[in-house]
Amino acid sequence: MDAILSVRQVTEHLRQAVEGRFPYVWIRGEITNLSRPSSGHVYFSLKEDDCLLNCVWFRRQQKDETFDPLTGEVWEDGPRPSLARTMENGQTIVCAGRLTVYGARGQYQMIVDLAQADGLGLWHQEFEALKRKLAAEGLFDPARKRPIPHNPGRVVVITAPNGAAIRDFIRISSSRGLGAEIRIFPVPVQGEEAPPRIVEALDRAGSEGWAEVVVLIRGGGSVQDLWAFNDERVARAVHCCPIPVLTGIGHEIDHSITDFTADYAAATPSHTAQLLWQERHVLEQHVDGMELALKSAFRRRLDALQLSLDHISRSLTLLSPLARLRLQEERLLTLTQRLHVAIGHELEEKERSASLLSSRLREDTVLPEALTDTLETLSLRLAHAGENRLKQAERDVESAKAALLPLGRMTGMKQEQELARMELRLQALDPFEPLRRGYALACDEKGEILRSVTGTAPGRTITVHLADGRILGTVTEVSDDSLPTDASR
């Protein structure tokens, strides 16, 4: 089952947990159970009240000290013997090293790298005390950190003018930014003189108010070298500076009180330059990207305008006078048709009412007495007029007859002449007439007239018609020699 671990497994888990959580620690305690076997390794325990920590200090880690491991300061009076040889039970020491699990004995222990008599830990105590004090005053409060300006144009750098820090800073910044004005305020960065001079420079930068950002940098060194930046006066001056302060003190691992009060603490002096300015080729890329975006946006805008132009031109064609005219014509046609239909209806309606009225009229016709006389008079007049008209017509017929008779005779003679002429013309059109003048007419087996030599072939029979009869023959040869043109006429 997975839940049940072997002893080795649980020991390994513990080792990983302990080593992962305490990779390198400083521990203070009182020496007890000290033993120095002949192997040269030193075994002891550190005790505090009722707690105990087993420690082993292997021989290869025990070296005579030529410098102070805590401050980097070289002992001027020669190497000092390792504490491993001088330590005693009851002495309070500070050990640095890592915690691990010693599986064979089922215990955790400390592997000591270096040890110092407790008195030397005062630097550390001072550091921690100041840190606690300033933290309590709110000097490290993240809420009061001001943003560091991006690509600043005016920068004050407070540092040693001949140090590695300023050289790194200038080297890194030379390929960055858009050309800034950098003013270097020279100060010593270590020794007694350093803190007041740094404070003075910070005050000056603040009162001038020229800079957008103040950069406080110093190259790597021992704890003692960097001690000026753990000075309370410096830390407070950084905190009070009206201009944002960017620090780059020592190496990545170094942390000073000044770093804690600064608006931003870079890892190294070079890093401050990296934070302030973007690399120029990155800025070039920005510009390139912007140019491409501009060109493509403009192209798209033009395309859109072209599109709306096409659209408008199409709409314009639709709205042109010609199109309107066509539209009006269509309307006119429709209206005309409607009018015809409407008139047709109206006419029918009128006819219907007219016939209705006329039939009603016929029914209602009763001639009044007064009209009867007039009617008779009119009848008489009509009869007389009729007779007169008849006589006149008879006279007209007689005179017309007299005029017509000679004209008719003349017309008859003319028509006879015309008939004779027609007869002659008809004879000329008789197909057999040419036969009487000596021509012949050839027909094939079916009696069709041969108009071309292609209509027959050797071996086939043909009938030749002449004026007085016909000849039946067989074709022996066909040739397409034409007759001379004038002979055929």
Add this chain to the structure above:
Amino acid sequence: MKKKEPTFEERLTRLQSIVTSLENGNSPLEESVALYKEGLAHVAACRKQLEQARHDIRLCTEAGTEPFDAQEQDGE
């Protein structure tokens, strides 16, 4: 010069807004062309600024300011 030259950042911001208005706006042709020309001018000015970018480094002592040469200091 009375009018202050725009900074690099200001030019980039202006460029961005030109691109945005060309993309989203309904600006007429003349205005679009004018915007495009303005944008090209900003691009050219940004390039020039980048080409000519040099830091002006001065050492400020109580005696006054003087040009600072890191190489000179390096020599010691």
